[in-house]
Amino acid sequence: MRALHTTFAALALLAALGAQAQPADVPGAxxxxxxxxxxxxxxxxxxxxxxxxxxxxxxxxxxxxxxxxxxxxxxxxxxxxxxxxxxxxxxxxxxxxxxxxxxxxxxxxxxxxxxxxxxxxxxxxxxxxxxxxxxxxxxxxxxxxxxxxxxxxxxxxxxxxxxxxxxxxxxxxxxxxxxxxxxxxxxxxxxxxxxxxxxxxPKAMATGQVTVDPAALQAGLAAEGRVTLTGLFFDTGKTELKPESKAQLDAMAELLKAQPALKAWVVGHTDNVGSFEANEKLSLARAQAVVAALTAAPYKVDAKRLAPRGLASLAPVAGNADEAGRARNRRVELVAQ
Structure with a gap:
């Protein structure tokens, strides 16, 4: 009987040691x-x-x-x-x-x-x-x-x-x-x-964390002839501008008002996921949505000053191998004519 109790005690100790050996979770996870x-x-x-x-x-x-x-x-x-x-x-x-x-x-x-x-x-x-x-x-x-x-x-x-x-x-x-x-x-x-x-x-992004300076848009156009409009937002695969795009639209309208001779292309770009034909249509439709917003009230920019174009994945600014690169490639640019 003593030997049996000793065996059970040893097994219990081994079980306890095994339980202690399991590593702890990631701290705070x-x-x-x-x-x-x-x-x-x-x-x-x-x-x-x-x-x-x-x-x-x-x-x-x-x-x-x-x-x-x-x-x-x-x-x-x-x-x-x-x-x-x-x-x-x-x-x-x-x-x-x-x-x-x-x-x-x-x-x-x-x-x-x-x-x-x-x-x-x-x-x-x-x-x-x-x-x-x-x-x-x-x-x-x-x-x-x-x-x-x-x-x-x-x-x-x-x-x-x-x-x-x-x-x-x-x-x-x-x-x-x-x-x-x-x-x-x-x-x-x-x-x-x-x-x-x-x-x-699904979760709405916190907005109001970045302000858009019309002077920065002008500086980009002057330096490179184009500028990426980082404050324009669309749901995945959609063409409707999200409400948090207002600050970017405000800045674009102010720039166009301050530069009455400026004419520009509004150019949509995508990553290379999916067919080229679908991405070409998506990029053009997004550019058209931006032009439509700027030519309507309250901005009322002359439609002759803006022309939408869609380039799909033809002009990437990063590789498409990972999500970080694809996110950079999904963009709308303002390009001086």
Missing amino acids: ADHPMIRRFAGSWLAGQRVSDWDAAAVPATPEFQKADKYKFKDLVELEGKVTRLVYIAPRGKSALEVWRNYEQALNQAGFKKRFSCERDCSDLYFAWTRQLDPTKGFTWAKGDIDTPSGSRYSLTSALTFDQGRMLVGTLGKPGQEATVLLYSSLAANATTGLVATYLQIVE
Whole structure:
């Protein structure tokens, strides 16, 4: 009996040591309120942006010229939460995946697409084109194996048993876009599963943080013959000017009033996501929306002084390989005639 008690005590001690060995979550990090973590997981990495741009693949299809670039992306703006979890040892990749999938479905998830088999090309396109863990804050600790080997948390996501799910969650008009990816953590020797969650919630950008100086517009035109109108805002894929564009329109109208001889092109630009024909129409329609706003009340600029043009992705100012570059390329410029 004494030996039995000693055995139980030893097992209890080992269990306690195992529990203590699990690293702590990223300091200050927490689950997203919409989606709780798989039981027993630890939050190994996080990046939260109160307002930013993000993208998810629209389909699992790739460009013909490059199988590691998606055929089409959904460009999003709002509050962006990105999380990486490591599930407890002993849980299979499929078990973790099914639990997340079932929880999402029970909450009314609307699937855009999913991949559960042969998803390695999807993984490589996603990591190379969208760099999902860029700018992450990582917890202290590593991904360890039963044999004592260790791997960096930055290598947590892999193509091994990888599965991806993309869709929306929430009430109509307030849907958050969710991307879920799960795989073996680092490699098969760890016996662990990594899960990535990206949640983009629609949210209006805080405005009034930047003022537009008409003199700065004039200086740009004088120096380069063109100036980027950073204060014009459109919803993704839309052509209607958002209300927060008023300060930029005010400055443009003031500039045109102060320079009565000035004639200009209003030129729309896009990134290279989607077909050229669609982007050409979008860029032109946005330029037309700006001209329409300036020639209508209260500005009433002479329509003969402004001409809209759309160049789609023909004149990029940055590479289109990542979201930061694509965001710079989506712009409207004022170009002196």
